[in-house]
Amino acid sequence: xxxxxxxxxxxxxxxxxxxxxxxxxxxxxxxxxxxxxxxxxxxxxxxxxxxxxxxxxxxxxxxxxxxxxxxxxxxxxxxxxxxxxxxxxxxxxxxxxxxxxxxxxxxxxxxxxxxxxxxxxxxxxxxxxxxxxxxxxxxxxxxxxxxxxxxxxxxxxxxxxxxxxxxxxxxxxxxxxxxxxxxxxxxxxxxxxxxxxxxxxxxxxxxxxxxxxxxxxxxxxxxxxxxxxxxxxxxxxxxxxxxxxxxxxxxxxxxxxxxxxxxxxxxxxxxxxxxxxxxxxxxxxxxxxxxxxxxxxxxxxxxxxxxxxxxxxxxxxxxxxxxxxxxxxxxxxxxxxxxxxxxxxxxxxxxxxxxxxxxxxxxxxxxxxxxxxxxxxxxxxxxxxxxxxxxxxxxxxxxxxxxxxxxxxxxxxxxxxxxxxxxxxxxxxxxxxxxxxxxxxxxxxxxxxxxxxxxxxxxxxxxxxxxxxxxxxxxxxxxxxxxxxxxxxxxxxxxxxxxxxxxxxxxxxxxxxxxxxxxxxxxxxxxxxxxxxxxxxxxxxxxxxxxxxxxxxxxxxxxxxxxxxxxxxxxxxxxxxxxxxxxxxxxxxxxx
Amino acid sequence: xxxxxxxxxxxxxxxxxxxxxxxxxxxxxxxxxxxxxxxxxxxxxxxxxxxxxxxxxxxxxxxxxxxxxxxxxxxxxxxxxxxxxxxxxxxxxxxxxxxxxxxxxxxxxxxxxxxxxxxxxxxxxxxxxxxxxxxxxxxxxxxxxxxxxxxxx
Numbered sequence: 001x002x003x004x005x006x007x008x009x010x011x012x013x014x015x016x017x018x019x020x021x022x023x024x025x026x027x028x029x030x031x032x033x034x035x036x037x038x039x040x041x042x043x044x045x046x047x048x049x050x051x052x053x054x055x056x057x058x059x060x061x062x063x064x065x066x067x068x069x070x071x072x073x074x075x076x077x078x079x080x081x082x083x084x085x086x087x088x089x090x091x092x093x094x095x096x097x098x099x100x101x102x103x104x105x106x107x108x109x110x111x112x113x114x115x116x117x118x119x120x121x122x123x124x125x126x127x128x129x130x131x132x133x134x135x136x137x138x139x140x141x142x143x144x145x146x147x148x149x150x151x152x153x154x155x156x157x158x159x160x161x162x163x164x165x166x167x168x169x170x171x172x173x174x175x176x177x178x179x180x181x182x183x184x185x186x187x188x189x190x191x192x193x194x195x196x197x198x199x200x201x202x203x204x205x206x207x208x209x210x211x212x213x214x215x216x217x218x219x220x221x222x223x224x225x226x227x228x229x230x231x232x233x234x235x236x237x238x239x240x241x242x243x244x245x246x247x248x249x250x251x252x253x254x255x256x257x258x259x260x261x262x263x264x265x266x267x268x269x270x271x272x273x274x275x276x277x278x279x280x281x282x283x284x285x286x287x288x289x290x291x292x293x294x295x296x297x298x299x300x301x302x303x304x305x306x307x308x309x310x311x312x313x314x315x316x317x318x319x320x321x322x323x324x325x326x327x328x329x330x331x332x333x334x335x336x337x338x339x340x341x342x343x344x345x346x347x348x349x350x351x352x353x354x355x356x357x358x359x360x361x362x363x364x365x366x367x368x369x370x371x372x373x374x375x376x377x378x379x380x381x382x383x384x385x386x387x388x389x390x391x392x393x394x395x396x397x398x399x400x401x402x403x404x405x406x407x408x409x410x411x412x413x414x415x416x417x418x419x420x421x422x423x424x425x426x427x428x429x430x431x432x433x434x435x436x437x438x439x440x441x442x443x444x445x446x447x448x449x450x451x452x453x454x455x456x457x458x459x460x461x462x463x464x465x466x467x468x469x470x471x472x473x474x475x476x477x478x479x480x481x482x483x484x485x486x487x488x489x490x491x492x493x494x495x496x497x498x499x500x501x502x503x504x505x506x507x508x509x510x511x512x513x514x515x516x517x518x519x520x521x522x523x524x525x526x527x528x529x530x531x532x533x534x535x536x537x538x539x540x541x542x543x544x545x546x547x548x549x550x551x552x553x554x555x556x557x558x559x560x561x562x563x564x565x566x567x568x569x570x571x572x573x574x575x576x577x578x579x580x581x582x583x584x585x586x587x588x589x590x591x592x
Numbered sequence: 593x594x595x596x597x598x599x600x601x602x603x604x605x606x607x608x609x610x611x612x613x614x615x616x617x618x619x620x621x622x623x624x625x626x627x628x629x630x631x632x633x634x635x636x637x638x639x640x641x642x643x644x645x646x647x648x649x650x651x652x653x654x655x656x657x658x659x660x661x662x663x664x665x666x667x668x669x670x671x672x673x674x675x676x677x678x679x680x681x682x683x684x685x686x687x688x689x690x691x692x693x694x695x696x697x698x699x700x701x702x703x704x705x706x707x708x709x710x711x712x713x714x715x716x717x718x719x720x721x722x723x724x725x726x727x728x729x730x731x732x733x734x735x736x737x738x739x740x741x742x743x744x745x
Contacts, residue, residue: 013712017725055714055727195669198711233616233653234710236723274612275652277708291610293650350713352671358714390670424713426670440673444708450650555686577679579731 004043005088008062010119011048012205013198013237014055019076023059024048026080031088044088047128050206052119053360054106057099063087071099102378106357109375111338113346114199114322115362118206123241126248129209135254137328141217142262145328147177150221154324156332158344163189163280163317164395164421165497166343166410169324172314175304176222179312184224187308187315188215189285190231190238193277194393195444196424199348200318202360204231204238207322208245212268214321216254217328219266222314227268230285233275242270277394277448281496282307282315284450295450296496317422319348339365343409347420353390353427354381369404373427384429387528388512392421394441394448395501397508398434417508419501433530434513435520438506439467445502456499459490463506471531475521480510529591532576536592541566543588550580550589596621597632611639611647615654624655652707660696660703662741664721669709671716680717681706683731687738701742 007027011020027046052060057073063083064070070093072083079097087093122128129135141150155170176184188211192200204211215227231239246268249255257265271289278284279294286308288294307313323345327335336344343365352358355377363372369389373379380386388398391408397418399406406412410420428437446460463486466479487503494500510517519525526534539550539559546564558574561567569580581589600617603609614633618625625648634641648654666672666681684690684704688697696703712718715727721737 013710013725014715014727017712017715017718017727055712058715192711193708195673195709196671196713197709198713201711234707272616274616274650274654276650288612291612291647293647350671352713352716353674358671358716360714393670424670426674426713428674432674437674440670448708555683577682579679 004064004066005045006062006064007044007046008049008064008119009046010050010052010055010058010060012051012055012202013235014051015058015060016237018055018058020048020059022077023061023075023080026077027061027084030080030084047122048124049120050118050123051202051360052206053110053115053202053362054103054357055360056358057103060099063093065091071103072097073099073103102357106359106361106376106378109367109371110362111346111364112362113326113335113338114203114210114319114348115206115360116326117210118202121207121209123206123208124244126209126245126252129207133329134209134325135213135252137325138213138216138254139260140328141220142260142264147221147223150217150328151177153332154221154327157327157335158332158339158342159320159323159327159335160343160410161317162319162323162347162423164194164392164419166420169316169320172304172316173218173221175302176224176312176314179305181312183311184222185308185311185313186215186219186222186224186227187285187289187313188227188229188231188318188321189280189282189315190229190235190318191273191280191285192232192235192318192422193280193448194395194422194424196352196390196393196426197350197422199350199360199423201232201235201238203318203322203348204235204242208238208242209249210322210325211242211318212245212249212255214324215268215316216259216266217324218314218316218321220264222312224314225265225267227266228271228289228308229268230271230273230279230289233272239270239272246270276450277444278450278496278498281498284496285315286313293450295452296498298495319423340407340409342411343420347408347423349408349423349425351377351425351427353425354384354429354432355379355427356381363408365409366407368407369399372408372425373404377427380427380429382429384431386427387430387432388428388434390418390426390428390437390505391424392419392504393424394445395419395497395504396421396424397504398428398437398512399508400512417504417511419504431528431530433471433526433528434509434516435467435471435526436528436530438509439464439471441505442467442502445498449498449502453493453495453499455490455493456495456502459486459494459499460502462486463490463503467506470517470520471526472533473520473524473531475517477521479521480514480517484510535576536571537569537574537576537578537581538590539567539569540588540590543586545586545588547585549583549585553579553583555579593626593629597629601633601636611644612651615644615648615651619654624658627656657696658700660700662701662722663703663705664719665705665707665710667708667710667712667716667718667720668706669711669713669716669718671713672709672718675716677717680719680729680731680734683734684738687735 059075061072160166284294284296303313357378386401442464544566551559
């Protein structure tokens with residue numbers, strides 16, 4: 001019985017939260033205990049792998065026997081013994097726990113370039129990356145491509161910045177290459193601040209070497225000898241894996257002096273972000289690396305001319321850099337085959353919110369929202385109605401359900417008043433209030449405004465005040481027009497991208513959901529039933545069985561009544577938390 | 593305290609640090625930024641304390657007051673927001689009776705804080721309890737976790 005057995009356990013942040021470590025320990029223990037290793041094969045190994053995207057099903061485990069892969073979902077440590085016994089020893093997969101059809105439909109329409117190796121390689125083992133063509137692109141570059149050739153390849157591929165703005169990467173590199181000076185820097189922007197986006201975290205957690213390799217190639221192209229990864233401190237696992245990967249790359253001679261005997265020197269340092277959304281903006285990020293308050297400055301000069309410590313600097317996003325090695329390996333034309341005319345390649349999106357299958361997906365640019373939501377996402381949770389899709393985080397907008405057939409690329413989303421942004425995609429259903437969503441994003445941008453320029457600092461504050469009074473039921477006639485005028489002013493007058501895009505969520509929700517704003521202002525009603533001050537909970541007497549469940553969960557003690565008698569909510573005490581509404585089994589509580 | 597400060601100063605000199613790296617080391621060592629520590633560094637480096645506080649108050653990571661023994665971080669990202677983060681935060685502040693405008697209980701046992709996004713959106717809503725990520729959180733499960741933490745003291 002000489003089998004080649006490989007067990008891969010998902011250990012991204014999602015996998016670990018679901019108990020990935022414990023599952024891995026259980027496998028190791030179970031395999032050792034029964035002397036399985038000796039019994040079935042010497043070639044039996046247990047690996048951790050990064051996120052494969054479908055975190056909602058964690059812990060996901062692949063059991064690969066002689067190349068044949070079986071994937072299990074929702075695995076807990078106490079299930080491991082049976083898998084080992086029946087599948088690994090017995091040869092029969094435990095069908096009750098394997099992934100079903102929907103797991104495969106989730107992956108069917110995806111094309112994985114950046115995420116191809118996430119979920120396959122062990123992120124803490126450089127050999128695992130090397131065995132899948134890792135560092136081949138770097139070898140190709142250093143053994144025969146001039147920096148100019150590298151830049152023209154990236155330009156030809158059509159790769160555009162994946163961090164939000166969509167600036168052509170090759171052009172950016174070319175600017176920095178041409179900028180005069182001997183000292184230049186390359187920075188990887190891993191300060192993934194958009195709420196609702198987590199692809200950069202997953203890429204670094206799942207395949208850190210791809211980012212490092214992309215960075216080395218970029219450094220060679222522009223002529224930099226030092227690089228920085230500016231990464232959020234909120235991502236401890238990604239930081240840890242990046243540290244390990246950098247050390248391994250140094251040991252193998254991919255970083256340091258005279259890389260692969262080419263005479264090219266380059267190394268990378270990690271800089272931990274200290275928690276400020278505005279630091280995703282290039283000039284603010286540079287200020288933060290220099291140890292200052294992360295406040296943006298006017299451009300020009302652009303960082304490619306005058307960046308870190310006044311030297312020419314290129315700043316690329318994590319996903320952008322991870323695209324570089326496959327482009328170099330497979331050629332620019334291979335990459336340009338995917339996508340649309342102006343938006344080439346694939347894009348990773350974080351599909352979250354009210355869809356059935358939440359997770360990280362990678363799709364060709366130009367795919368429709370419908371395919372993403374219904375084919376990959378499996379449709380809306382609880383068979384409710386789709387209302388809107390929020391893309392691009394606080395800088396983006398809400399696209400209403402009637403437009404879900406538009407292609408997802410930089411240009412189309414911009415025409416809709418939204419952006420691709422870093423790739424957050426939050427699906428909302430009829431129970432989500434669009435005014436509340438606009439207010440949510442303004443709360444965010446208002447708090448994160450650095451305060452340097454007046455339009456952003458005070459403009460976002462005033463916008464938030466107006467949105468707050470609308471959701472509180474104190475909206476005034478004329479508020480909608482005031483929001484629009486003020487939004488336009490904030491966009492036009494702000495210094496950096498934060499302020500210039502902060503009003504987008506307001507403008508796009510007014511554009512598509514004006515009636516909802518009007519209902520709040522004129523009828524003092526929240527159609528989605530979200531805004532607390534516009535809500536009352538009442539008990540419908542004829543449905544109430546007097547089971548006392550609602551009275552028991554009510555945190556305010558606002559529900560009174562005798563056992564087996566209809567209960568009543570004392571409105572003066574009710575805090576409108578909705579706990580009763582969710583608990584009642586008899587649908588006896590009315591919200592409205 | 594003195595020894596720790598000395599060590600941080602040496603690290604700063606060796607690694608060509610800056611104000612942010614000093615503050616990060618202080619936060620790691622003490623759990624917050626003690627005023628005395630800032631004053632000490634200010635003298636050592638001849639940088640006015642206002643510069644330190646300017647940076648410290650700019651970034652969310654730095655705290656100027658001591659924090660609780662247990663730190664509960666509720667994610668307020670978009671996905672968590674639409675999946676009910678607010679209910680979770682409300683249930684926390686209510687249960688722990690955190691005074692309004694504060695984030696820490698009077699006995700310094702618990703600190704409740706919000707974070708913009710921890711990037712675990714597909715298992716929203718997310719709560720981090722003492723650095724451990726918990727996904728698909730409900731107020732009920734959270735109350736159980738709180739009980740466990742209270743017993744463990």
